[in-house]
Amino acid sequence: MTIDPDPAAAPGPHAAPGVRVRDLTVVYRTPLGELPALHGVSLAIEPGTITGLVGESGSGKSTLALSLLNAVQPPGRIAAGQVEIDGLGDVTRLGGEELRRARGRHLGYVFQAAQNSLNPLKTVGKQLLDLGRSHGVADPAALVHDARLLLDRMGLPGARVLDSCQHELSGGMRQRVGIMFALVLNAHLVILDEPTTALDMITQAAILRIIREIHKERGLTTLIVTHDIGVAAEVTDRLAVMYGGRVVEHGPTTEVLGDPGHPYTQGLIRAIPRLSGDIDAARALPGRPPTLGTVPVDGCVFRERCPRRMDVCETGEPPVAWLGDRTVACHAAGAAPREKEHA
Amino acid sequence: MTAATVLPGQPGTPGGGPAGVRRNFWRGVGRVLRRKPSRLAGVAILVMFALMAIFGPIVYPAVLPRDDDALYAPPSLAHPFGTDFEGTDVLALVVTGARYVILTGVVTAVITVALGTALGLVAGFHRGRWDAALMRLTDLQLTIPGLPLLLVLSTIWKFDGPLEMGLVLGLLGWGGIARAVRSQTLSLRERGFIEAARGLGLSTTHIVVRELLPSMAPYIAMNVLIAVTGAIYAQVGLFFLGVLPFESNNWGVMLNLAVFGGGALTSAAALPYLLAPLLAILLLTLGIVLVVDAMDEIFNPRLREE
Amino acid sequence: MISGTGVTKTYRQRGAMLGARDVQALRGIDFTVPRGGAVSFIGESGCGKTTLGRIVAGLETYDSGDIVIDGTSMAPLHPRRRRRHFRRVQLVHQDPYSALNPTRTVHQTLLAPLALRARHTGRSRAWAAGRAEELLALVGIDPGYVLGRYPHQLSGGMRQRVVIARALTVDPEMLVADESVSMIDVSMRLSVLSLLKDLRERLGVSVLFITHDIATARYIGGGSELYVLYRGQVVERGPTEDVIAGPVHPYTQSLLSAIPVLHGMEVPGPERVVPTEALDAAVEDTGCLFAARCPFRTELCTAERPELTGDAHRHACVHPHRRAVIPREAA
Numbered sequence: 006m007t008i009d010p011d012p013a014a015a016p017g018p019h020a021a022p023g024v025r026v027r028d029l030t031v032v033y034r035t036p037l038g039e040l041p042a043l044h045g046v047s048l049a050i051e052p053g054t055i056t057g058l059v060g061e062s063g064s065g066k067s068t069l070a071l072s073l074l075n076a077v078q079p080p081g082r083i084a085a086g087q088v089e090i091d092g093l094g095d096v097t098r099l100g101g102e103e104l105r106r107a108r109g110r111h112l113g114y115v116f117q118a119a120q121n122s123l124n125p126l127k128t129v130g131k132q133l134l135d136l137g138r139s140h141g142v143a144d145p146a147a148l149v150h151d152a153r154l155l156l157d158r159m160g161l162p163g164a165r166v167l168d169s170c171q172h173e174l175s176g177g178m179r180q181r182v183g184i185m186f187a188l189v190l191n192a193h194l195v196i197l198d199e200p201t202t203a204l205d206m207i208t209q210a211a212i213l214r215i216i217r218e219i220h221k222e223r224g225l226t227t228l229i230v231t232h233d234i235g236v237a238a239e240v241t242d243r244l245a246v247m248y249g250g251r252v253v254e255h256g257p258t259t260e261v262l263g264d265p266g267h268p269y270t271q272g273l274i275r276a277i278p279r280l281s282g283d284i285d286a287a288r289a290l291p292g293r294p295p296t297l298g299t300v301p302v303d304g305c306v307f308r309e310r311c312p313r314r315m316d317v318c319e320t321g322e323p324p325v326a327w328l329g330d331r332t333v334a335c336h337a338a339g340a341a342p343r344e345k346e347h348a
Numbered sequence: 349m350t351a352a353t354v355l356p357g358q359p360g361t362p363g364g365g366p367a368g369v370r371r372n373f374w375r376g377v378g379r380v381l382r383r384k385p386s387r388l389a390g391v392a393i394l395v396m397f398a399l400m401a402i403f404g405p406i407v408y409p410a411v412l413p414r415d416d417d418a419l420y421a422p423p424s425l426a427h428p429f430g431t432d433f434e435g436t437d438v439l440a441l442v443v444t445g446a447r448y449v450i451l452t453g454v455v456t457a458v459i460t461v462a463l464g465t466a467l468g469l470v471a472g473f474h475r476g477r478w479d480a481a482l483m484r485l486t487d488l489q490l491t492i493p494g495l496p497l498l499l500v501l502s503t504i505w506k507f508d509g510p511l512e513m514g515l516v517l518g519l520l521g522w523g524g525i526a527r528a529v530r531s532q533t534l535s536l537r538e539r540g541f542i543e544a545a546r547g548l549g550l551s552t553t554h555i556v557v558r559e560l561l562p563s564m565a566p567y568i569a570m571n572v573l574i575a576v577t578g579a580i581y582a583q584v585g586l587f588f589l590g591v592l593p594f595e596s597n598n599w600g601v602m603l604n605l606a607v608f609g610g611g612a613l614t615s616a617a618a619l620p621y622l623l624a625p626l627l628a629i630l631l632l633t634l635g636i637v638l639v640v641d642a643m644d645e646i647f648n649p650r651l652r653e654e
Numbered sequence: 655m656i657s658g659t660g661v662t663k664t665y666r667q668r669g670a671m672l673g674a675r676d677v678q679a680l681r682g683i684d685f686t687v688p689r690g691g692a693v694s695f696i697g698e699s700g701c702g703k704t705t706l707g708r709i710v711a712g713l714e715t716y717d718s719g720d721i722v723i724d725g726t727s728m729a730p731l732h733p734r735r736r737r738r739h740f741r742r743v744q745l746v747h748q749d750p751y752s753a754l755n756p757t758r759t760v761h762q763t764l765l766a767p768l769a770l771r772a773r774h775t776g777r778s779r780a781w782a783a784g785r786a787e788e789l790l791a792l793v794g795i796d797p798g799y800v801l802g803r804y805p806h807q808l809s810g811g812m813r814q815r816v817v818i819a820r821a822l823t824v825d826p827e828m829l830v831a832d833e834s835v836s837m838i839d840v841s842m843r844l845s846v847l848s849l850l851k852d853l854r855e856r857l858g859v860s861v862l863f864i865t866h867d868i869a870t871a872r873y874i875g876g877g878s879e880l881y882v883l884y885r886g887q888v889v890e891r892g893p894t895e896d897v898i899a900g901p902v903h904p905y906t907q908s909l910l911s912a913i914p915v916l917h918g919m920e921v922p923g924p925e926r927v928v929p930t931e932a933l934d935a936a937v938e939d940t941g942c943l944f945a946a947r948c949p950f951r952t953e954l955c956t957a958e959r960p961e962l963t964g965d966a967h968r969h970a971c972v973h974p975h976r977r978a979v980i981p982r983e984a985a
Binding site: 061062160176177205206207208209210211213232233234235236238239258259260261262263264272273274276277278279280281282284287288289290293294 | 847
């Protein structure tokens with residue numbers, strides 16, 4: 006899948022890095038004590054793939070994305086585990102200046118609501134130069150040149166956009182500017198948090214197309230955090246489904262969607278309003294997703310909404326089972342014949 | 349059908365009626381105050397001053413006893429803050445002086461907040477011509493230089509009691525709150541719940557009093573307390589300058605006499621006489637600041653119950 | 655029944671750089687929502703769908719045209735006298751977080767309009783309290799659980815149900831649901847949609863559904879009609895399933911093509927088009943409003959603005975052509 010712009014280069018900052026998250030636990034301090042937003046998450050992101058991190062509110066998907074930058078903000082903190090990124094090592098051990106340099110140079114992050122994350126008083130070009138200065142870029146002219154090329158590549162008039170302020174740009178244009186900022190320092194691991202929320206369908210399609218094309222052209226490892234399975238289905242190679250601070254299913258996108266193994270994935274897919282097919286086959290999942298305070302301490306986090314819950318689900322954390330190229334964390338997975346997603 | 353299945357309840361459901369809501373409110377207030385010891389301290393200070401204001405003049409005789417043998421006496425068991433130039437106990441002066449100071453503060457606060465909130469609400473909610481007219485009036489009020497005007501006024505009017513004093517200070521101080529309340533109203537009236545209330549045909553009175561005001565309550569409450577502080581500074585300042593009638597148990601007059609009469613800045617003898625009213629002002633302000641800290645949490649149900 | 659004819663609305667936009675400019679939000683919209691029926695308006699942001707919803711709910715004025723509510727024409731009425739009629743139409747906001755007053759419990763929120771009704775109809779306060787519980791049960795939540803709670807203690811889905819229950823306190827003829835599920839967690843969206851469907855069937859409340867997510871329009875129940883709005887003009891209109899399965903206008907086709915394909919479950923439609931984004935301010939010209947973005951435009955398109963034509967399934971296009979653009983089930 007990887008198309009490296011410079012195949013001769015050894016694995017280093019210019020190749021798509023792989024990411025290995027191991028037993029990551031992130032806790033938030035609340036009046037009720039420290040509660041886990043992520044509970045022993047392990048996830049391998051292969052170099053050169055686009056991985057989708059899908060989940061509802063409170064699933065921990067944004068916390069996981071922030072952990073990759075070691076940017077979990079207080080009252081949250083990484084309590085245990087490692088995040089190893091090729092070329093950077095264990096990010097959870099980085100701090101201060103090292104971490105700041107890694108962000109931008111190695112890791113590009115496009116924030117949720119990137120549409121509103123620009124400084125309203127400064128032109129895009131000025132903010133670009135600020136970024137260059139804080140990362141010690143020797144040649145600002147080259148930086149501006151790269152930025153303009155990136156913007157042109159995304160179908161915008163680059164020179165004009167650099168001279169514009171936030172309010173002069175549409176939502177779709179701001180999102181592209183956000184992507185430009187994430188890539189302009191040549192990062193090869195890019196994280197996009199809800200990249201299309203609040204955009205129109207047609208703008209969303211255009212942004213997703215750009216993400217896919219640029220991913221290929223620049224040889225990136227891309228992570229897309231979203232609540233919208235459709236967005237993930239459209240662009241990703243692999244899909245990690247999160248629920249209650251756990252990754253419950255992870256595998257190739259077509260397999261996860263075509264033959265979901267975890268009851269939550271099955272229920273979530275059945276709950277998506279679709280354009281074709283039988284209307285009555287779609288139905289909402291009963292209950293509501295857990296919040297920090299309501300995640301069960303023992304047993305499976307999904308059991309209260311699960312149609313296949315068994316006695317063991319009350320007490321035992323479900324083991325992670327491999328199904329071919331896929332991991333599923335469910336007591337029932339593999340044990341019972343899976344009903345195929347509608348006949 | 350989804351609508352037919354009722355979502356499960358939870359044990360320990362809070363009471364639904366208005367009485368239950370009110371009870372929960374006060375329980376929440378208690379919880380918010382207990383969250384930080386400093387807030388309890390603030391409440392204790394304010395209660396102490398309130399008691400002083402109410403009972404102080406009752407406990408002490410109308411004319412405080414003088415001790416001609418102990419002018420500017422140093423602090424002792426009998427006189428914890430010493431005595432003044434006439435040999436009167438300084439503590440007694442501070443305690444009996446509290447009523448005037450605090451009553452002025454309260455009157456000022458009531459007037460500024462009532463006027464400011466009412467005008468701000470009307471201007472923000474009705475917009476248009478009302479808004480333009482009221483805001484011009486507000487700007488006019490804001491341009492009045494308070495202190496010089498008070499100085500001039502004091503030459504023709506004797507400010508006999510705290511009520512008159514509070515009235516004047518209040519009339520000079522509502523502009524800021526009016527502007528702030530108006531801008532809050534302007535932003536709140538675009539919110540979905542206000543629009544819904546209008547769409548449901550609820551009366552303007554209901555919308556303003558029940559829907560808008562509670563959302564601004566923390567803000568208004570904070571302004572009440574800040575206005576009290578401002579009023580206390582203003583009147584103490586005026587008395588200190590000596591432009592207002594002499595009254596020996598007024599905190600401002602005490603400061604004036606300590607500095608200009610007792611020479612507190614050069615000799616140590618009158619120092620307790622100077623420090624006692626200063627300490628009282630400091631404590632009162634501190635109490636207000638500590639309580640202001642809790643306002644946001646008290647009026648926001650989310651913060652209250654966390 | 656609620657209908658509109660030739661509804662127009664123009665906003666005067668003041669931009670620092672642009673100077674004063676008129677934006678035609680609605681260019682003569684005709685619509686009909688039968689009792690218990692449902693009509694969906696879809697389109698991009700800025701197409702005028704939200705403006706239309708607010709006008710129908712009486713929260714905004716319109717420049718010309720007429721709206722008829724239960725047989726009463728609004729045109730000849732003084733704006734003050736219109737209010738009572740517009741109350742028959744209730745808006746369900748997009749954001750269930752700002753639609754409920756954070757300082758008021760669910761009980762207080764529901765009781766205010768109910769107490770008003772009780773006063774007008776000579777009923778008791780006990781009736782109002784009882785009715786609040788009835789309405790909550792009707793929208794599928796346990797009154798004992800929510801009545802004493804504040805909005806922040808409820809999930810997005812529950813809040814939206816409370817908003818719907820509040821709208822039902824005045825026995826409305828129609829609910830205007832403006833993006834009412836877009837802020838609710840995916841797994842619970844369908845339950846709110848099926849609640850709207852349920853209210854249509856059980857109470858005969860009609861629904862004006864406004865969304866940019868076309869797929870959700872299929873779930874508000876049978877017999878619904880879909881209107882596709884582009885820059886204030888209806889460019890296609892017809893039975894929902896029919897328009898989605900066989901869109902005729904290139905704009906509708908673009909919208910439908912833009913919806914992500916669930917790879918693994920679906921394959922892309924054989925005639926999926928690549929939609930063109932609107933990145934610059936739209937130019938006002940005489941021809942078809944969509945011509946500048948249309949992949950199929952010819953010179954004919956810029957000559958004259960096409961009108962809505964056809965019977966059940968209507969369109970406003972010079973070169974109408976059914977295309978199969980939506981994804982199909984994977985084998």
